[in-house]
Amino acid sequence: MCGAKSVSRRSRRPLSAFWRTSSRARGESVSDRENGGRTIVRKYPTRRDMQADHECTPEPKQRSVPLSDQPQRSVPDGWPFSRAKHLYEGQKPVEIRLDPHAEEYNMNHKRRGVALVLNHIHFESMSTRKGSDRDAENLHASLSNLGFDVRIFVDPTIKTITTVLHETAAEDHTDADCLIVVAMSHGESGLLHSTDSLYPVDMLWTPFTGDRCSSLAGKPKLFFIQACRGAQLDKGVKIFHETDSKKTMYSIPAYADIMVAYSTYDGFYSWRNPDSGSWFIQAFCEELDLHGSSRDLLSLMTFVNRRVAIEYQSYVPENIKFHAKKQIPSVVSMLTRLVYFRDKPALAPYDTDDDDRSKTEVLKPARE
Numbered sequence: 001m002c003g004a005k006s007v008s009r010r011s012r013r014p015l016s017a018f019w020r021t022s023s024r025a026r027g028e029s030v031s032d033r034e035n036g037g038r039t040i041v042r043k044y045p046t047r048r049d050m051q052a053d054h055e056c057t058p059e060p061k062q063r064s065v066p067l068s069d070q071p072q073r074s075v076p077d078g079w080p081f082s083r084a085k086h087l088y089e090g091q092k093p094v095e096i097r098l099d100p101h102a103e104e105y106n107m108n109h110k111r112r113g114v115a116l117v118l119n120h121i122h123f124e125s126m127s128t129r130k131g132s133d134r135d136a137e138n139l140h141a142s143l144s145n146l147g148f149d150v151r152i153f154v155d156p157t158i159k160t161i162t163t164v165l166h167e168t169a170a171e172d173h174t175d176a177d178c179l180i181v182v183a184m185s186h187g188e189s190g191l192l193h194s195t196d197s198l199y200p201v202d203m204l205w206t207p208f209t210g211d212r213c214s215s216l217a218g219k220p221k222l223f224f225i226q227a228c229r230g231a232q233l234d235k236g237v238k239i240f241h242e243t244d245s246k247k248t249m250y251s252i253p254a255y256a257d258i259m260v261a262y263s264t265y266d267g268f269y270s271w272r273n274p275d276s277g278s279w280f281i282q283a284f285c286e287e288l289d290l291h292g293s294s295r296d297l298l299s300l301m302t303f304v305n306r307r308v309a310i311e312y313q314s315y316v317p318e319n320i321k322f323h324a325k326k327q328i329p330s331v332v333s334m335l336t337r338l339v340y341f342r343d344k345p346a347l348a349p350y351d352t353d354d355d356d357r358s359k360t361e362v363l364k365p366a367r368e
Helices: 085-089 130-147 158-170 279-289 299-311
Strands: 018-021 026-031 109-121 147-155 176-184 191-192 197-198 221-226 258-262 269-275 328-333 361-363
Touching: 109 130, 130 147, 130 176, 130 279, 147 158, 147 191, 221 269, 221 279, 258 299, 279 299, 299 328
Parallel strands: 109 147, 109 176, 147 361, 176 221, 221 258
Antiparallel strands: 018 026, 026 269, 191 197, 258 328
């Protein structure tokens, strides 16, 4: 049976500010989803550290790409495609000094790489994202400690975002390990708000796919999204715990080696603390500081998930609808190897130049 029913989206409702609670502290928190630009903030002095149907078409019979000398027939779940050799005939191959069967990415280049941080705080028709400046500070400290060239853009317009992404993609990343892009804003499912407009989230990684940015082909491209993805609330589940005391030519998919980490599951709210920052970015920076140079990235993100799931909860007893709500980040991985941010050896004097790659570049473009 095929076909899909249309699902009407829930109407937006105004959201009050809520509280974080953990074994260490609780306080006021707010959501990164907006309603008409109005947010009601309630402060409690005894708490701290918070703020369409479609028709189905018959499946075509197609041939798969033979991986050996023996052709094989199959029916793929997608559009028709050509044999692999036809895809890269006439294309200039990208040199990757890495065994195709290596279990880890090569993270021994001269530079760690660029880390872009798009920090949306003020908007033309929505409330200010208080606490996001603290997130940016924490990201700068944690990513700089791992050797990243951190570039922070405050309140970028859609024009600025487009320019920054394409100019960064046009840079030569040959001597870099990887790329990081962090976007913090109000959002909806599949969409993010800039200071003056709305843009699709996949706009962040499209310029960096292997067919568009060859110097990052085969290298990890990591994206972290702090924003709401809908209006649903996670009420959580109570748990009871008890114990007894060679050199070859091959092709890779253009979208390979990308990881996208969302602060929340699709369709749900994402929470932010007006004083200390968002739950997701707080947990991410804490894990980077503790285990960033020892654990592989996906393992690290698993512990980020656990930290957000267990240590954070909204606290607003006077409004049962929003009281004791939870959040779980969601990671989508197209990585093909393990990512480690192991410590890099100190650069020799002759490797140092006047360009300080570790400094933070903070740009505040004029509002258009």
